[in-house]
Amino acid sequence: MSITTPVVLKTKITPPLLKEDLVGRTRLLEWIQNGTRGRISLVCAPAGFGKTTLLTQWVYARQTSCAWLTLDERDNDPVRFWRYAVYSLAETVPTSMKSKIVMLAEGLNGLSLTAFLDAFMNELFELEDTVSWVMDDYHFITNPRIHESLSYFIEYMPQQLTLLISSRRELPFATVKWLTKNESREMNASGLQFTPTETETFYRESEGPQLTERQIRGLNERTEGWVTGLQLALLSLQSRQDIDCFIEQFQGSHRNVTDYIFHEVISNLPEEIYDFVLKTSILEQFDARICDAVTEDRESRTKLEHIKKLNLFLIPLDEKNEWFRYHHLFSGSVREYIKRQQPEKWDKLNRLASLVFAQRDHMDEAVEYAITAGDFVLVEELLQGHISVLLESGELGNLLRWFESFPSSHALHPEMDLFYAFVLVLTGRFAQAEQRLKAFVKKHQGTDPEQWKHLQSGILFVRSNLMFASGDFGNWYTFIGTMLDELLPADPAFYKFNYNVREPYIRRTPLGLNGALSPDMENIGGLYLGVLSSHGLQESLVYYYVKQSLVEGYYEWNRIAESRKALEEMLRTASRVELPGLLVPILLMRVKLHLLEGHTQLAHDLLEEGLDKAGLHWKEPWVSLLLARKMRLLIKEGKLPAAKKIAAKLGLSTKDKPTFQREYEYLSYVRLLGRQRKEIEALRLLEQLKPQSVRERLVSSSAEISIIQALLEEQLGQRKAALRTLHEALLIGERNGYIRSFVDEAAPMHALLTRYTVEAFTEPSSLTEDKGLGELEGVSADYVHSLLQHFSVVETETAATSSLIEQFSRSEIVLLQLIRKGASNKQIAAELALSEGTVKVYLSRLYEKLGVSSRTQALLAAQELGLLL
Numbered sequence: 001m002s003i004t005t006p007v008v009l010k011t012k013i014t015p016p017l018l019k020e021d022l023v024g025r026t027r028l029l030e031w032i033q034n035g036t037r038g039r040i041s042l043v044c045a046p047a048g049f050g051k052t053t054l055l056t057q058w059v060y061a062r063q064t065s066c067a068w069l070t071l072d073e074r075d076n077d078p079v080r081f082w083r084y085a086v087y088s089l090a091e092t093v094p095t096s097m098k099s100k101i102v103m104l105a106e107g108l109n110g111l112s113l114t115a116f117l118d119a120f121m122n123e124l125f126e127l128e129d130t131v132s133w134v135m136d137d138y139h140f141i142t143n144p145r146i147h148e149s150l151s152y153f154i155e156y157m158p159q160q161l162t163l164l165i166s167s168r169r170e171l172p173f174a175t176v177k178w179l180t181k182n183e184s185r186e187m188n189a190s191g192l193q194f195t196p197t198e199t200e201t202f203y204r205e206s207e208g209p210q211l212t213e214r215q216i217r218g219l220n221e222r223t224e225g226w227v228t229g230l231q232l233a234l235l236s237l238q239s240r241q242d243i244d245c246f247i248e249q250f251q252g253s254h255r256n257v258t259d260y261i262f263h264e265v266i267s268n269l270p271e272e273i274y275d276f277v278l279k280t281s282i283l284e285q286f287d288a289r290i291c292d293a294v295t296e297d298r299e300s301r302t303k304l305e306h307i308k309k310l311n312l313f314l315i316p317l318d319e320k321n322e323w324f325r326y327h328h329l330f331s332g333s334v335r336e337y338i339k340r341q342q343p344e345k346w347d348k349l350n351r352l353a354s355l356v357f358a359q360r361d362h363m364d365e366a367v368e369y370a371i372t373a374g375d376f377v378l379v380e381e382l383l384q385g386h387i388s389v390l391l392e393s394g395e396l397g398n399l400l401r402w403f404e405s406f407p408s409s410h411a412l413h414p415e416m417d418l419f420y421a422f423v424l425v426l427t428g429r430f431a432q433a434e435q436r437l438k439a440f441v442k443k444h445q446g447t448d449p450e451q452w453k454h455l456q457s458g459i460l461f462v463r464s465n466l467m468f469a470s471g472d473f474g475n476w477y478t479f480i481g482t483m484l485d486e487l488l489p490a491d492p493a494f495y496k497f498n499y500n501v502r503e504p505y506i507r508r509t510p511l512g513l514n515g516a517l518s519p520d521m522e523n524i525g526g527l528y529l530g531v532l533s534s535h536g537l538q539e540s541l542v543y544y545y546v547k548q549s550l551v552e553g554y555y556e557w558n559r560i561a562e563s564r565k566a567l568e569e570m571l572r573t574a575s576r577v578e579l580p581g582l583l584v585p586i587l588l589m590r591v592k593l594h595l596l597e598g599h600t601q602l603a604h605d606l607l608e609e610g611l612d613k614a615g616l617h618w619k620e621p622w623v624s625l626l627l628a629r630k631m632r633l634l635i636k637e638g639k640l641p642a643a644k645k646i647a648a649k650l651g652l653s654t655k656d657k658p659t660f661q662r663e664y665e666y667l668s669y670v671r672l673l674g675r676q677r678k679e680i681e682a683l684r685l686l687e688q689l690k691p692q693s694v695r696e697r698l699v700s701s702s703a704e705i706s707i708i709q710a711l712l713e714e715q716l717g718q719r720k721a722a723l724r725t726l727h728e729a730l731l732i733g734e735r736n737g738y739i740r741s742f743v744d745e746a747a748p749m750h751a752l753l754t755r756y757t758v759e760a761f762t763e764p765s766s767l768t769e770d771k772g773l774g775e776l777e778g779v780s781a782d783y784v785h786s787l788l789q790h791f792s793v794v795e796t797e798t799a800a801t802s803s804l805i806e807q808f809s810r811s812e813i814v815l816l817q818l819i820r821k822g823a824s825n826k827q828i829a830a831e832l833a834l835s836e837g838t839v840k841v842y843l844s845r846l847y848e849k850l851g852v853s854s855r856t857q858a859l860l861a862a863q864e865l866g867l868l869l
Helices: 006-012 026-035 051-062 078-090 095-106 113-124 144-156 176-180 196-204 213-223 227-237 243-249 254-268 271-280 288-295 300-310 328-341 343-359 363-373 376-393 396-405 414-426 430-444 449-470 473-481 519-534 541-556 560-571 580-596 600-617 622-636 640-649 660-675 679-695 699-716 719-736 746-762 781-790 810-820 825-832 836-850 855-865
Strands: 040-044 067-070 131-136 161-167 184-187 314-316 324-326
Touching: 006 067, 006 078, 026 040, 026 051, 026 161, 026 184, 040 051, 051 131, 051 161, 067 078, 078 095, 078 113, 078 131, 078 144, 078 396, 095 113, 113 144, 113 660, 113 679, 196 213, 196 227, 213 227, 213 243, 227 243, 227 254, 254 271, 254 328, 271 288, 271 300, 271 328, 288 300, 288 343, 300 314, 324 328, 328 343, 343 363, 343 376, 363 376, 363 396, 376 396, 376 414, 396 414, 414 430, 414 449, 430 449, 449 473, 449 519, 473 519, 519 541, 541 560, 541 580, 560 580, 580 600, 580 622, 600 622, 622 640, 622 660, 640 660, 660 679, 660 699, 679 699, 699 719, 699 746, 719 746, 719 781, 746 781, 810 825, 810 836, 810 855, 825 836, 836 855
Parallel strands: 040 161, 040 184, 067 131, 131 161
Antiparallel strands: 314 324
16 A cells, blocks of 8 residues: 555544543533444534544543544545555454455555445455444545445445544435434434533633633633633633633624634733744644644643643644644634635645644644645646555545646646546546646647657557557547657656556456457557557556556457467566566466466466565455366366365355455356355356446446356256356457357357257247347357357366366266265165155266266266365
8 A cells, every 4th residue: 555644644644632631521422322223323513513522532441342433635536535444443353354455455556446345345244243433523524435435335334334424514315214213313402511410510610710600601601612612711810810800791692703712812822832833723733843844843741731731722642642634623724714814824834734743654633734725836846756655655636636636827748648538547537637738738839849759759648558458549549640650759657557456367357448349449550559659668567567558358259379479478578577466367368378278287386486485575355266277177177176265265155245355266166166066156256346347337347247157057066057157248248259268168158059049040039039138139159150160179168177068967966975975875865755666767877977886886987076165
């Protein structure tokens, strides 16, 4: 995980320290505790009503750990929001679960938001104890995608989890359905108001003038029980003589506090403290070193201690008392004064803050303060130096927002302008990206010819990514046709983007068109590689990734010689790149080609070599993906006990709720279940994976799932269902020219395709009369016949041990299991509710299939075939 603010991150996922001498609010703490039996509790009130303090009191009063997340404006990026959410919850869950959800957070930018949430919630369903999760200051979140995702999460989150949210506004998504089920509660401002008794306790335990009961009652009425108003009054009373007059004139409601804070509180401070507070109020979070830089003196630590003694709305954020923030209402009021009265000072202070945060490598904050200062030269400078890290982090929402903050009057450096267009592509804003590219060309086309050629290569990079993401091949052909012979390489930064953070094959990524194959893909890929190669960029990441996608495409089209040749070219250079997103797909393709040539041991050796390297240098998911591939190889060889051990190591179970994030592993496991004659369990897993694959628009995955479903249904004897599911796979296959996805399934697929040709083309009514199939478009006979021609004699005669489908029925497997237990014919008849004569007939058929003549021989043959596990 690329975190640019490691220190502040910790303060975001840790409850603030509990202040001393806080008023005990038993009634409210009980209200919160009772709410933890439901799904969600909302504490909703304007600033200064003590929402955070109340939740902090409750957390510490429980004396058990609670997950905590403090939100701010920067969390409006969905990736950032959920990344912090995971890390906050990881502080409280069991260690075994922590590693799993942290792994999810680290790979978040490689998943769709829904796929991530499904995987996240599936892990949380393993919670044994109730966990309370506080999200503080949710009013800072304005991104609709985050609102939608949180609503989805709350809808389906496990019962062991309860959510407590504080906000200045009502939640922007409906909670009525949970309210009607007594799973939702809300406390508003009136519930948070101090009662007269609590107000009396507050003043009796505070350092200040002694007040009478009448005076305390008067303050409670003037402030309407608003705790911040009571605190302001206490600060002011310390320098007042006529208490009754002050109380009568005090305007302590939250509706007019801004001017009061400045004139009645800040202006009465000693001059050096006044100046310090004024300057540091622009900071969201700070320590003494940051304050030194912003105030331009070296006495910050001493002044912070003084402010703490004054009880001036300073909130410690860590146990070491190093990091602080001001109360939001307090700092907000002071900021408003500075912006209104001293705008030049405001800009200078934010610029100083930007520079010091940049020096501390807190780049998110550095950029934000530079934007607030209106110093867009500095903003661009900061982005230029760290854009690769920002892209890698996956927090594209914030990056896009920063680009959008540049005023039209600011002319971005050409390279940054192109990066802006690239971010638009990555965030799915294709029309805006196209518009920006056209404006860029119009702006720069008349520049110096050499500079223009330099820029054209950057344009090629962005436009090619736009084409890969949107599938708009026409514009790309037009573009490349006008400039093919004129390109020069741009800044290599464009060509270092990592397109694959978790997939076993490049075809499964957007760059690989999510498994879609077409002549356009081959033509464009070849043209693009030629352009990059002619200008010395044949060792760039984008070159390798495009080349690898062609390797995989050629294999799928059964153009094995071209696939092998392209892969050998890759191995000469790409193997030097220490990037698992590239090396794992290359390794897996080498395994496929070895198996095609019958070199099984070489395939095993290659996988072992990859696992050794992954274990030393790579994080998940790469180790799991390689183990899953090894499991597939063992299944193909009939070594089911060894395959079962890998499944156990991967933590796979028939009771799981499989998620798209681990689809490759589950599809490997499903093949094992098929060989174990556990078709029902395998189909249940596939039924859950299939809609996820459709949702993610992953073509190759949808085809594979339908193929496995068809084979399993055929194995169960559900022949019509098998043909119907095969039809779905063939529809995808014909559109994309798929061959190996079918042929690699060997004899069982050959048999199923043969039956399909009979029933679909010779007797089409037998398929179209089936419910649902008549609504589907047809598959051409030419395509199916061409598939059959690609099966070799060896493949069509492959033994049962090398495929998913077995020729033995479930009842025959049960019969073998009873024989192994030593049951007599009479005992078998009783167990299966059959006559002894019928048992003899069944045994005779079983012996014939196995090619044996006795029980002992039958058991040996069954064991050899892996039928008895």
